[in-house]
Amino acid sequence: MAAADPEVTVILIDNSERVLMHSEIYEAQQEAIKFYCKTKFKCNPENNVGLMPMAKHHALMVSPTRDLSKILRFLDIDVCYMGEVEAIRGIHGACSILSKSPLHMKKRILMFVGGPINMHIGDEDEYGNYLKHQGVALDVVNFFLVDIAFACSSLLFGEYCYARRELGELVTIVNDNGNSHIVDVKDESSVIKILSDSILKDHLHYIEKKTAADAEASRIQFVKPESKNESAADDEYFQAPGTEYVKQYPAKKTPHIDSKIREDLSRCRIGKQGLDPSHNEKNQKPMLKQVLELSHNDKNRFKLLQNMLEE
Structure with missing residues (x-):
């Protein structure tokens, strides 16, 4: 079975203070990233994943790699959670990394959003067209859901604001034949299932088919x-x-005895023509001689019995 097309993905991590304060979002993001990386690596041996935090003043990152232990160490130890999410900065940084990837590999950004970001009305058109021009697909996992009827004005119109509508429009513009998605996670414990049913659905289907094909071949x-x-x-x-x-090695086959020869042998036994009816070695050759006399008019039967007599 042919492997899925190779792809380089840059994951934009929400490492804002809000995510750190909400442990359920922090843990769900960690588990989702680990699951995503493992699935990608199973699909194709050329797939690579890089990590880039989006919070202000965070300079550390992981260049695209297949080293899962390096990715896990970065998530567990090296990521600092501080400030607000600079989504625009993250998109520019991810595109800069992806521009250096091999030409035969597809390019993708996976963005996690757990709070307000610096994206406003109109940004979706500019950056959506920018990503599409760069040939970069976009997936968004959104943990931040707000009832705008009860939201304060600073959350809706501030420098860092609730941008679910803008993110949805951004994905719509970037989408090319179903290669981009946005999913909302209301229950953080269901994030793996949500990824499995949407963003990673085709990947998991490919892995399932490949596993079945390998099992069939081994049988x-x-x-x-x-x-x-x-x-x-x-x-x-x-x-x-x-x-x-x-x-x-095949087992030795029992020589075929013609039915007419069997009849001749039977007549010799039934007629008792001076022979002991037992089948010991002493009496086999005299009996075969008598059968030869009965079969001398049939060349084929005569030849077969002659060979048996000479053994």
């Missing part, structure tokens, strides 16, 4: 490889899982 035990010295049709080979081919 194939009998093959007939080409042989230089013998016809493959004459030999049978057995392969137990995890072992080399073992040649199976």
Whole structure:
């Protein structure tokens, strides 16, 4: 089965103070990133994932890699949670990293949002067209849901604001034949299921099919490889899982005796023509001689019995 197309993904992490204060969002983001990376790496051996925090003044990041231990260490130890989310800065930084990826690889941004961001009305058009021009797909996992009827004005119109509508429009503009998504996570404990049913749905389907194909291939035990010295049709080979081919030699076949010859033998036995009816070696040849006399007019029968007599 052909592997899925190789892809480089930059994950934009929400490392704002708000996420740190809400432990359920912090833990859900950690688990989602780990699950996403493991799934990506299973799909294609060329897939790479990088990490970039979006909070202000955070300079540390992980360049695209396949080293899962490096990614996990960064998530657990190296990420500092402070300030507010600079979403625009994150998009520019991710595109800069993706521009250095090999030409044959697809490019993607996965953005986690757990609070207010610096995106306002009109930004979605500018940055949506920018991402589309760069050939970058966009997935957004949004933990921040607010009832705007009860939201304060600073949350709706401040420098860092509630931007669910803008994020939705951004994904719509970037989307190219279903390659971009936005999902809302109301219950943080369901984030893995939400990813499995949306952003990673095709990836998991591919992994399932590949696993089934590999299992089917491992159940194939009998093959007939080409042989230089013998016809493959004459030999049978057995392969137990995890072992080399073992040649199976066919059991010796019982010679076919013509029905007419069987009748001649029967007549000799029934007629008791001076022979002991037992089938010991001493009496076999005298009996065959008498059968030869009965079969001398049939060349084929005569030849077969003559060979048996000479053995």
